[in-house]
Structure formats: structure tokens, C-alpha cells
Amino acid sequence: MNGTQDPPAQPVVHLESVSRLYGGPKNRVTALDNVSISLERATFTAVMGPSGSGKSTFLHCAAGLDRPTSGSVHLDGVDLASLREKSLTKFRRERIGFVFQAFNLLPALSVVDNVTLPLRLAGARPKKAVVNAVLEQVGLSDKRRSRPGELSGGQQQRVAIARALVTQPAVIFGDEPTGALDTRTAAEVLMLLRQSVDVVGQTIVMVTHDPVAAAYADRVVFLADGRLIGTLERPTVEQVTEQMQKLGTWSDPSQLQKPEHGVRR
Numbered sequence: 001m002n003g004t005q006d007p008p009a010q011p012v013v014h015l016e017s018v019s020r021l022y023g024g025p026k027n028r029v030t031a032l033d034n035v036s037i038s039l040e041r042a043t044f045t046a047v048m049g050p051s052g053s054g055k056s057t058f059l060h061c062a063a064g065l066d067r068p069t070s071g072s073v074h075l076d077g078v079d080l081a082s083l084r085e086k087s088l089t090k091f092r093r094e095r096i097g098f099v100f101q102a103f104n105l106l107p108a109l110s111v112v113d114n115v116t117l118p119l120r121l122a123g124a125r126p127k128k129a130v131v132n133a134v135l136e137q138v139g140l141s142d143k144r145r146s147r148p149g150e151l152s153g154g155q156q157q158r159v160a161i162a163r164a165l166v167t168q169p170a171v172i173f174g175d176e177p178t179g180a181l182d183t184r185t186a187a188e189v190l191m192l193l194r195q196s197v198d199v200v201g202q203t204i205v206m207v208t209h210d211p212v213a214a215a216y217a218d219r220v221v222f223l224a225d226g227r228l229i230g231t232l233e234r235p236t237v238e239q240v241t242e243q244m245q246k247l248g249t250w251s252d253p254s255q256l257q258k259p260e261h262g263v264r265r
């Protein structure tokens, strides 16, 4: 036995048998049904599935915005169930970044003030070098004094990405981050997300309906009726489209690759 071997890398996100039920006994909805998955650091995961399959619920439970009915979520080694509401809010602010379809920028604030807002909310003083590096990374160094209204949609989403990156979070969760953008601008934003994984080792989890967007990820996980029914590694647009068509037409989901536990290269 080799005693000098490194221990296996701890996944940055780990869901174990997570279920989320809504409603009461008479109108019970199982939005997530016994989902287990591990996501490793510096990976880009896309979450796909038909409407109502549980994608948003998955994202909300994984990011500590919602609490599972049963099962556990560990994020960056922390069991989210162990955190009370206030600590969970602090944890989210410090360790998780969010990028939404609607960019959710504050219109009265400049680019730089929008980007540094999470740090200031956390009571930290933004480090100039970090802020400059992040603005450079998203290609907005020359727009730091602009207001969101003076920017294009793609530029606004890049501000939102810079705001998510600036706390150097364990994970960035994206909910249709390119849903409001035209094809070319979406490609630029996806490229930026991809680069943040490859260059600075960011971990990203993104819900999307778009096979083209999903193909930027390292892995696509497919949900149907709240269940994790398959994964695709190093997906191509064609493969993702094919899997979505299978799900859409409800042909045999067993044709999909079975989900693996603790998957990654």
C-alpha cells in the first residue's frame, strides 16, 4: 500500500438521497425524489429536464435557498442542515454565487459598485486587486463607472458574473443565465463561464433548457419527475438534443446513461 497517496478530493457539492415534497397529504407534489449526486471542484455541470422535472428545486436545495424534506446537502464540506437561517444566509453570501436570467443588478449603482456589493454586504472591504482582476476577467475594465442601463444585455450579465466571482465562492449556481440573451451574446457569456472553470478553477452548476448552453458543461445531469435519470459526460449539442427528445417523447429513459455517484474525470 502506498501511504503517500493523496486522499480523494472532497466533492464541493454533495446531495445524498434528497427529496423535496410540496403541499399537504391531499395535494402532495414530489418535486425532488431521492436525488444523490456529487460535484467536484472546478467542474461545470448543466442540469436539464422537461418543465416541472425539478430543476429549480434541485438548484434551490443544492444552494441552500430551500431545505429538503429529507436527505442531506453538503456544500464545501458544510452540512447545510446544521446551519440556522441566519448562518445559512451568511454562508450563502460568502460561499455561493448566483447568476439569474434577469441580471438582478441595481440600476442606480455603477458596475464596480454592483460587483463589490456582496463583499460590502458581508462587511468586507473589497480588495482593489481582486475587483480589478474580476472586471478584467469579464472584459469590463473600461466600464467600471457605467450604470447597468448604459450596458448591453450581455455586458449586464457579465457584471452579474463578476459579482458572483468576486467573493471567490465555492460554487456559482446559474438559473438559465443565458435565457434572455441572443445566440451570439449567450455564447460569449457561456465562454466566460467555461473559462472561469478552466482558468481559475471555479465550480459552476447551471440549469438550462438549451442544448447549446449545456454543451459548454463537463457534464449534463437529466431530471425527470424529480428523479435523476441520467448523465452525459463531455456532452455535444447533438447528444444533449437527442436525450432531451427522448425525455420529451417519454420513450424509454433507461436508454440514458445511468447516473454515477461521485463522477468526474
Ligand SMILES: Nc1ncnc2c1ncn2[C@@H]1O[C@H](COP(=O)(O)OP(=O)(O)OP(=O)(O)O)[C@@H](O)[C@H]1O
Residues within 6 Å of the ligand: 022, 023, 029, 030, 031, 049, 050, 051, 052, 053, 054, 055, 056, 057, 058
Ligand atoms: N412552492 C411550490 N409549491 C408547490 N409545488 C411546487 C412548488 N415549487 C415547485 N413545485 C412543483 O414541483 C415540481 C418541480 O418544479 P420545478 O420548478 O423544480 O421544476 P423545473 O424543472 O424547474 O420547471 P421549469 O423548467 O418549468 O422551470 C413541479 O410539479 C412544480 O409544480
